[in-house]
Amino acid sequence: MVKHRLQRNIQYGILVVLGLCFLLPLFWILLASFDTNAQQGIKFPNFTLDNFSAVLGDSGNLRSFGVGIILSGGQATLVVLASVLAAYPLSRYEMRFKKSFLLSILFMTALPITAVMVPVFQMFLFFKLQNSIFATMLFLTSSSLPYGIWMMKSFMDSVPIDLEEAAWIDGASVWGGLRRIVAPLMLPGIATIAIFTFSGSWGNFFVPYILLQTPEKLPASVTIYQFFGSHGMVEYGRLAAFSLLYTMPSVVLYMFSQRYMSKGFSMGGATKG
């Protein structure tokens, strides 16, 4: 028993040390963002909110957040729309190429997007699409579409078909059934996919860095990098504040998605009883 207790305490000890290692870099950025004179190391801050007001007072920074919201929000919307539509026949009908289609989709979810960026840039150059936010959004949409379709199909599989059949008997069309019965029932799944897509794209640096050029079209991820390169070495506090503000949506959306995930699906009960 004593041995067991000792072992448990050692395990707690290891976890505390690991936790501290993971905490340290984030703890620094938190302190630095509230410090008038932030340095590279951890120190007690000279408390101020100036860093945040300076970042939020700059119209260029605000615009980069706006561009990010348009880019990622547009992408999330398109992914949800296209994948709900695609998931419907994949979930509800027998089709000849269904199996190979689904396997290709799964295959595409795993491929590293990094590997196709050079030819994608060429393609954008050729069709004069470079520096177009909309075209970038379409490319980002396609890059996260395989994952969206795969997830959406499995969410849709768990919506019982009986409900739709009842609607059809009452005269609803296939489209009406999808829109009024299936989509509302899988709202948690739709929200999860939208959140995952948005967060993934919000944090993406490489794609907009390659495909967008003029400063007013760059999302926050690229703006932070430029800040980093130009005067980041002096203004640690401001860069930390900018980074924290930029990280907030990812954190909030993650917490939101956890709530959806834990709620799970309770629609199985709709057909029983």
Add this chain to the structure above:
Amino acid sequence: MKRKSRGAFLFLTPSVLLLLIFFIVPIILTICFAFTNMALTGSAARNLQFIGFQNFTNMFQDPDFRISVLRTLVFLIFSAVIGQVVLGFILALLMKEKNVTFRRIIGIIVIAGWVTPEIVVAFCMVAFFSDNGSLNQIIGWFGIRPVSWLFSFPMVSVIIANIWHGTAFSMMVYQSALDEIPKDIEEAATIDGASNFKILSYITIPMVKGSIVTNMMLVTLQTLGVFTLIYTMTGGGPGTATQTLPVFMYNQAFVNYQFGYGTAISLVLLVIGIVASLFYMKSMKVKV
């Protein structure tokens, strides 16, 4: 009731079109461009030619290419396999059956690094490893003299950064896998006098083997594509010390404007990715 319907194909059109234009075509272009001398400047810019395997013969003779393959391997093995997969498993294992609040706090801390966007991770880590950064402060308490981590140990720095950013994913995968092991199996083994180590190696690990393999493939694939973290932390340097394949590809295509050569490197990445994806799918044993 599953029905056959032609109309349902229409629902697939938007997705199929998007995937064709922005996913399939770029892959085909990668294969085509890799055999050309495409460049943005110089004579090749006006005079695009099919040059056969020349990019590849150049590539395999290029010492920079060979060394970036090696660096990619080092980065993969240490930051993906040893780092995330092993550390994630250790975290999940240690957190099993611990105090709920404690578990939650550690979980939140580790996941925070995962939720943080790559560019912010890079910024935190550059500060952490800088000459006056937190790491040197801490080793200073033990009387160790400061080290220029990003210059003397750049690969170690980017590997640690990637571990910090990625481990939470593996941890969560293993946590849910470990939760599914019925408690009585391990209890029975304990009563029979099996040591913790034996329980771990003969019961726990074999029972979550499937998740370990799948997770390992997925983490490897993600790590293979890591560009942002390395590029923004070190720019592939100092010199070429952290130039993995994605960074090498970027430098050839967008710094030296050798698009043909850059695409040939992309193709190598793509082929490695395809092989790894096939293993990943095989490990999942999906039924569709």
